[in-house]
Amino acid sequence: MRNSLKRRGVLRCTAAIGLALGLGGVAATAQAEGDPVRAIELHSRTQAANPQQYQAAELIAQIWGDLGLDVSVNALPNTQLSDVVWYNRDTWDVTMWQMVGRPERSDPDEFVYNLFHSSTAPTGYNFVGWTNDEYDKIAEEQRLVIDPDKRLELITKAQELVNENQPYAFLVYPTKVFAFDKTVFDETTVTEQPGLGIKNFHTFTDITPLGEQTDLIMNSSNELNALNPFYISGASDSWMTELIWDRMMRIGSDGLPKPWAAETVEWNDDGTVLTMTLRDGMTWHDGEPVTVEDVVFSFTAPQQDMVAPMYQPFVSGITSIETPDDKTVVMTLDKPNAAFETSTLSKLNLVPKHVWGPIIDGLAEGESAESVLEETRIGSGPFKFDRWATQQEVVLDANPDHWAAPKIDRLILRVVLNVEAALGMLRSGEMNFMSDYTGDPQLLIEAADADGDLAVVESVDIGFQYVAFNARRAPFDDPAFRKALSTAINRELIRKAAWNGFAQTANSHVSPALSYWHATSTDDMETGMDLAKQMLSDAGYTIVDGKLHYPDGVTDQYAD
Amino acid sequence: MKYILTRLAHMLIVLWAVGTILFFMFRLMPGTPLAAFIDNTTTAEQQQALIRQFGLDKSLGEQYWLFITNALQGDLGQSFFFKRPVTDVVMEVLPNTIILTMVSLVVAYVFGTLAGAYLAWHRGRWIEGIGIPLALTTRAAPEFWLGMVMLAVFAFGLGWFPAGGANTSGANFDSEWARIFSLDYLRHLALPAITLAVYLQGLPLLLMRSNMLEVLQEEFITMGRMKGLSNSTILLNHAARNALLPVATAFALGIGSAVGGNVVVETVFSWPGIGRLLVNAVSASDYPLAQGAFLIITFVLIIMNFIADITYHLLDPRVRFAASS
Numbered sequence: 001m002r003n004s005l006k007r008r009g010v011l012r013c014t015a016a017i018g019l020a021l022g023l024g025g026v027a028a029t030a031q032a033e034g035d036p037v038r039a040i041e042l043h044s045r046t047q048a049a050n051p052q053q054y055q056a057a058e059l060i061a062q063i064w065g066d067l068g069l070d071v072s073v074n075a076l077p078n079t080q081l082s083d084v085v086w087y088n089r090d091t092w093d094v095t096m097w098q099m100v101g102r103p104e105r106s107d108p109d110e111f112v113y114n115l116f117h118s119s120t121a122p123t124g125y126n127f128v129g130w131t132n133d134e135y136d137k138i139a140e141e142q143r144l145v146i147d148p149d150k151r152l153e154l155i156t157k158a159q160e161l162v163n164e165n166q167p168y169a170f171l172v173y174p175t176k177v178f179a180f181d182k183t184v185f186d187e188t189t190v191t192e193q194p195g196l197g198i199k200n201f202h203t204f205t206d207i208t209p210l211g212e213q214t215d216l217i218m219n220s221s222n223e224l225n226a227l228n229p230f231y232i233s234g235a236s237d238s239w240m241t242e243l244i245w246d247r248m249m250r251i252g253s254d255g256l257p258k259p260w261a262a263e264t265v266e267w268n269d270d271g272t273v274l275t276m277t278l279r280d281g282m283t284w285h286d287g288e289p290v291t292v293e294d295v296v297f298s299f300t301a302p303q304q305d306m307v308a309p310m311y312q313p314f315v316s317g318i319t320s321i322e323t324p325d326d327k328t329v330v331m332t333l334d335k336p337n338a339a340f341e342t343s344t345l346s347k348l349n350l351v352p353k354h355v356w357g358p359i360i361d362g363l364a365e366g367e368s369a370e371s372v373l374e375e376t377r378i379g380s381g382p383f384k385f386d387r388w389a390t391q392q393e394v395v396l397d398a399n400p401d402h403w404a405a406p407k408i409d410r411l412i413l414r415v416v417l418n419v420e421a422a423l424g425m426l427r428s429g430e431m432n433f434m435s436d437y438t439g440d441p442q443l444l445i446e447a448a449d450a451d452g453d454l455a456v457v458e459s460v461d462i463g464f465q466y467v468a469f470n471a472r473r474a475p476f477d478d479p480a481f482r483k484a485l486s487t488a489i490n491r492e493l494i495r496k497a498a499w500n501g502f503a504q505t506a507n508s509h510v511s512p513a514l515s516y517w518h519a520t521s522t523d524d525m526e527t528g529m530d531l532a533k534q535m536l537s538d539a540g541y542t543i544v545d546g547k548l549h550y551p552d553g554v555t556d557q558y559a560d
Numbered sequence: 561m562k563y564i565l566t567r568l569a570h571m572l573i574v575l576w577a578v579g580t581i582l583f584f585m586f587r588l589m590p591g592t593p594l595a596a597f598i599d600n601t602t603t604a605e606q607q608q609a610l611i612r613q614f615g616l617d618k619s620l621g622e623q624y625w626l627f628i629t630n631a632l633q634g635d636l637g638q639s640f641f642f643k644r645p646v647t648d649v650v651m652e653v654l655p656n657t658i659i660l661t662m663v664s665l666v667v668a669y670v671f672g673t674l675a676g677a678y679l680a681w682h683r684g685r686w687i688e689g690i691g692i693p694l695a696l697t698t699r700a701a702p703e704f705w706l707g708m709v710m711l712a713v714f715a716f717g718l719g720w721f722p723a724g725g726a727n728t729s730g731a732n733f734d735s736e737w738a739r740i741f742s743l744d745y746l747r748h749l750a751l752p753a754i755t756l757a758v759y760l761q762g763l764p765l766l767l768m769r770s771n772m773l774e775v776l777q778e779e780f781i782t783m784g785r786m787k788g789l790s791n792s793t794i795l796l797n798h799a800a801r802n803a804l805l806p807v808a809t810a811f812a813l814g815i816g817s818a819v820g821g822n823v824v825v826e827t828v829f830s831w832p833g834i835g836r837l838l839v840n841a842v843s844a845s846d847y848p849l850a851q852g853a854f855l856i857i858t859f860v861l862i863i864m865n866f867i868a869d870i871t872y873h874l875l876d877p878r879v880r881f882a883a884s885s
Contacts, residue, residue, distance in 0.1 A: 391832035
């Protein structure tokens with residue numbers, strides 16, 4: 001400390017002499033400066049795990065170097081990275097991070113509320129620890145407003161606040177690429193859902209085979225984890241569960257929830273009482289009829305502690321469920337919930353009470369329904385569970401009795417860890433639907449061109465890639481500093497160099513894939529090195545001998 | 561008999577030591593099992609519930625005691641990740657790994673031994689100039705690369721073999737045995753087994769060749785020639801039998817390294833096996849699955865070593881004699 005004080009003294013002296021001698025305009029305008037900003041570690045996933053993200057991190061480290069920061073990229077395996085960023089929240093400065101798109105994230109609530117509400121800062125999704133009273137209020141209020149237009153105003157305001165404060169430096173919404181064999185399936189029967197691409201529920205029920213091949217064979221690049229209606233497990237698991245188990249509503253191809261197992265969904269005026277009529281003639285895969293008691297059970301079972309901990313938050317606002325007749329379900333909520341249709345009615349699986357009732361009653365102390373292995377998984381969805389061979393495949397059979405019966409006979413999900421092999425399988429016909437492609441999109445497009453039988457579909461993600469600043473630690477607690485760092489990053493460069501052009505530049509936590517909710521006012525963020533330097537100097541930061549210093553009088557509490 | 565009993569006692573001690581090391585190793589590694597679940601909407605209370613459910617709220621000593629006593633009863637606990645008993649998960653894929661490993665090892669060692677003997681017999685001929693560099697190259701080639709070349713040529717280029725998995729998508733079989741003995745399984749096994757065999761054959765080949773060269777200098781070979789024995793009798797009955805002993809040891813040890821090497825082959829060919837399971841378990845900090853799977857592998861290795869020792873007895877009368885006296 002004494003050393004740095006001394007050095008600062010010397011520097012100041014030099015500046016004073018410079019001023020006195022009238023040497024150089026820079027010295028003439030030099031302000032007094034605080035401590036130099038410490039060396040910064042930019043965390044990232046490893047190059048092997050996420051090459052695009054790592055490449056972006058390298059570029060950003062270089063860009064920030066030009067601002068006078070000493071930035072090094074520290075690549076960590078995913079679990080170690082989570083351990084640092086998620087479980088040791090006051091130890092890191094900046095990290096590359098991503099949020100992934102999921103069907104239930106078609107409602108902006110999950111990102112708008114969870115990512116930045118102060119209640120999720122200690123252990124939840126707000127791992128950057130950015131808190132803002134105004135934002136809190138908006139995030140809470142948008143949940144209560146049922147009128148979409150009024151809610152849109154709030155969601156827009158939330159995005160603008162984030163834009164002003166830059167708790168994240170958003171980089172891109174990656175484009176996902178999918179492909180299928182158009183000689184096997186009728187191209188016109190494939191549905192694209194915003195944010196999810198063609199790999200979605202509607203495609204799987206509607207896609208129509210053209211010839212002999214009536215099996216849809218698709219791939220997952222991850223091992224499957226569990227197929228259980230009470231357990232939200234791996235990403236590819238949910239593609240299967242949503243086909244086996246029906247829901248009261250489903251996210252439609254326009255990204256908004258639509259009645260499904262419920263024929264009608266009606267709200268009272270203040271948005272607290274919900275009346276649904278159950279569709280006629282539904283049956284479970286074991287032949288039993290689907291009743292309103294089953295519906296009640298599906299929503300009340302997860303309300304109990306330790307039955308389905310991951311679903312519990314989505315049903316905790318339901319204060320009562322009644323069944324005035326054998327077709328009608330009336331739910332009462334403790335307060336209006338604008339996201340209820342998406343995050344609860346389109347998310348909770350309908351499960352048969354006659355199968356799961358006894359199982360849940362028989363759970364041992366400390367055991368939850370998540371660890372129950374149902375041998376024959378009984379749902380009421382358009383596909384029936386046939387089998388799951390660990391590390392190999394899941395086979396689902398079409399349910400011809402379903403009112404939305406699939407046109408294909410079977411849906412087979414193959415686990416293929418090797419992306420080049422998956423590409424080869426698609427061309428050889430071992431696979432006919434590329435549902436999970438993790439390689440270079442350009443290669444898939446080239447393969448499709450060479451093959452001639454493949455159709456490639458690109459789709460912008462609901463999820464996004466970004467740089468997260470730890471707002472708990474100076475100088476990242478200073479909005480001006482964050483904003484300058486974010487401004488320095490040329491998004492177009494990142495999009496092209498790191499994502500090979502397969503992405504859209506980002507500046508909001510609500511993706512343009514959710515076109516109704518996305519605030520276009522945040523789209524045109526001005527970036528540039530000169531502008532960033534100007535912003536830093538306006539906020540009192542100075543660059544001395546190529547090193548960035550805090551404003552005058554500020555010491556670095558986190559320097560080693 | 562006494563020999564076998566001593567060996568069994570040794571095996572138990574080894575298992576206990578390995579189990580203990582595994583137990584502490586995984587818990588000392590950075591990372592937390594919760595990290596595998598954070599992408600879900602977990603709250604602080606839910607995280608606490610998970611910790612309790614995983615038994616991680618107990619002291620390390622208590623956890624260790626539970627692990628050992630349960631393991632003695634054959635219960636390796638429940639996988640954090642799959643929420644299923646470890647033994648079930650492992651047993652489901654273990655047959656695939658054993659079949660892949662054994663088939664490729666046998667192919668590699670039969671080929672390696674014969675080719676090694678052949679090259680020794682033809683020392684200094686032109687075939688040696690091709691054979692040795694070829695064996696060295698394939699031995700040094702990375703498995704991943706080798707696998708990709710195999711895929712590119714035989715699966716995508718010629719279309720002779722499927723590119724991944726252990727069975728055709730959605731194929732139906734009456735039983736597990738019917739599945740394993742089906743032509744379909746064999747076609748899927750071919751590429752990964754050949755890749756692994758190509759990678760493994762270098763060691764027995766070079767070992768056999770150098771042993772043979774040594775043995776061929778021995779006096780009893782000269783004696784055999786003087787007796788007027790045929791070349792094939794000398795080669796097979798006298799020289800090869802002696803040269804084979806170190807190769808048998810290498811075979812037993814090879815099982816161990818092959819199980820490790822399987823991780824790569826299993827990933828390249830999407831082969832369902834224990835290697836992939838282990839990678840997944842370690843990266844998700846799934847302690848019970850990781851330690852259980854390693855323990856079961858250790859068990860298999862110990863059994864294999866035991867069998868190798870017994871084989872040694874049969875192959876070499878000197879060992880048999882030394883043990884009984």
